[in-house]
Amino acid sequence: MATNKFTIITDSATDMPKWAIEKYNLRVIPTPVVIEGKDYFDGETVFPDEFYDILRSGKNVTTYHINEYMFYQNFEPYAKAGEEVLYFCFSTGIAGTFNAANLAKNELLEKYPDFKIDIMDSKCAASGFGLCVLFALYMQSKGATKEEVMEAARFHFDHMEHIFMVDTLEYLYKGGRISRTSAIAGGLLDIKPIIEVTDEGKLEVFQKVRGRKKAVAKMIEVIGERGYQLENQIIGCSQADCSDDCDAFIKELKTRYGIKKVFKTCLGCAIGAHTGPGLMGAVCLDAASPAQDYINMLLTDDDPSFKFV
DSSP: OOOSOOOOEGGGGGGOOOOHHHHHHHHHEEOEETTTTTEEBBBTOHHHHHHHHHHHHHHHEEEEEOHHHHHHHHHHHHHHHHHOOEEEEEEEOSSHHHHHHHHHHHHHHHOTTOOOOOEEEEEEEEEEEHHHHHHOOOOTTTTHHHHHHHHHHHHHHTTTEEEOOOOOOOOHHHHHHOOOOHHHHHHHHEEEEEEEEOTTTTTTEEEEEHHHHHHHHHHHHHHHHHHHSGGGGGEEEEEEOOOHHHHHHHHHHHHHHOEEEEEEOOOHHHHHHHHHHHTEEEEESSOOTTHHHHHHHHHHOOOTTOOOO
């Protein structure tokens, strides 16, 4: 039976801003971050405003995906309470989160056979992931059923374009995504890789541009090419410790394409550890949303708790 009595949960790879978490009382499961051999948790015990200084200091930083045990601990209170859950998961193309969540689900069902939980692979990251979750939360708040929310989320996950620029190659090298030779040569030439998220949900460099200014111009061009009726969308923008640059980027996007509202986020530790400070980019839908009526409502919603820019 269709119902809107369900709880939406996600993880910190959404980079969900504090205002959205508080507005919807959203449970965000934190991604583990290891700093100099000690475990921290993204958004709970380590935060972006200090994280990028830690990266710049040269400390050894790694991440690992949320494991089965962590998911079990997070899901069990809902199973005990008989609450229905919809969990939106970080892209399987980047981390093993989806498989770990399903292992926990199967274990919980042995103990709580009536527990109803759906787990959806977002195939998204950063503001692209967060924006999809925000749409889902808004739909639920306006009375959409779980089935309607899931249908719209599937579409949004499949049609969210991510266009990001990396400011330095150092962290891609440390993460094993490029060779040391490429990192050194790229640094000397001031190469700024532009990254997309593929249909499989993987991060992939699709273009290399010399200089930050040219890379920003290229991103603006690509967003215009790939975005569908940008004036009728809320787009997302991510930044990693370069908020002023991002504001200028947003201003140009609004001027160029008539965009009305932007969901601005700060890149958290889940991806930031692998891309470094200075990352910036935008996300948008590349096709007409089946939930456009809800998007139109959100575009005109004057609730001051929405902190769009």
